[in-house]
Amino acid sequence: MLEALYVCRLATAEHLRLLVTPTTASSRYVRAELGKLARAGLVNAVQLRGRTRTKVWFLTRAGAAAAEASPAITARPHRMSAALAAGPLQFHALAVADVLMTLHAYRHASVLDCQVEVSHGQGNAQDPTGSSSRSMVITDAVIRPQPSAVEGGVPPVLFVELDRATTSSHRLADKLHAYDRYRQHRHAASRASSPSSWQTRYPSSEYTFPPVLVVITGPPERAGRRMDLVWNQLKQARRGLLSGLDSGEVAVAGVSHAVLLSHLARPGGLTAPIWTPLNPHAPATPVTLPNLHAAARPPKRT
């Protein structure tokens, strides 16, 4: 439970029930355990914004230190506090936790194999802490699906970008552009023929840049409107800002948070045809992740 909270940063008791006791109907046991951890000073909680009855749990400094003792945890400098947990970050972090816990509960990916708020393209691209003020882009979640899913054609690494429609769609386009710059980024000391930063950091992805999956949060109707807006803007920007999308190596797709969770919450849900390519030259038809991956893969070298 500590490790999961370390990865997710914030989670409700219901999130942790999905992780710890997914077959039970009640989160009573999880809440009792959280109570023990709180009395031990390892976790703390704040109220869920807008809902006074629901708590949002996070690790204290002592809890984070205890989690870092686990070999499954990659230490990072970030620490959660009650002020941060109660602030505007809360909805965003919980939406990421929704995705991670659902992936874990339905055995699509282990929470401990995922990372949130991952900095990419900084001076040292292999920095395990991912901390740098000079990063090109901070990915909301990096997901490594289970080997069985990868064997079924799902990319070995997925970048997830959560879009709450709280900023302009131009900023989302800017962020996608940043991913394209990261795709081309190499270490300053590297020669042009050397591997890109992302190839060094994600060797399992081989020649294919991990797809950037834009997950639009909010009610499905509003998310659908947002996706139409983003798609049309990218289409208009085909000659300028997002020319990198033409290469076929950056496969960007959008789906609503609610749709994603409803599809993930079933066996084999990772391969549902729910992803609409945001590449301005691709048809706006939902595809599966294996199809997205296959389309982005460069032709075999002979």
Next chain:
DNA sequence: GTATGTGGTTACTGGATTAC
């Protein structure tokens, strides 16, 4: 008033451990 989330308590089950 009803529904919901939380926390306290109790009882039960099943597996692991220990004593004989």
Next chain:
DNA sequence: GTAATCCAGTAACCACATAC
């Protein structure tokens, strides 16, 4: 080998607070 014990996990109560 068997009985006793411990403990984790679960469910079912209950009371309380709060939103609708």
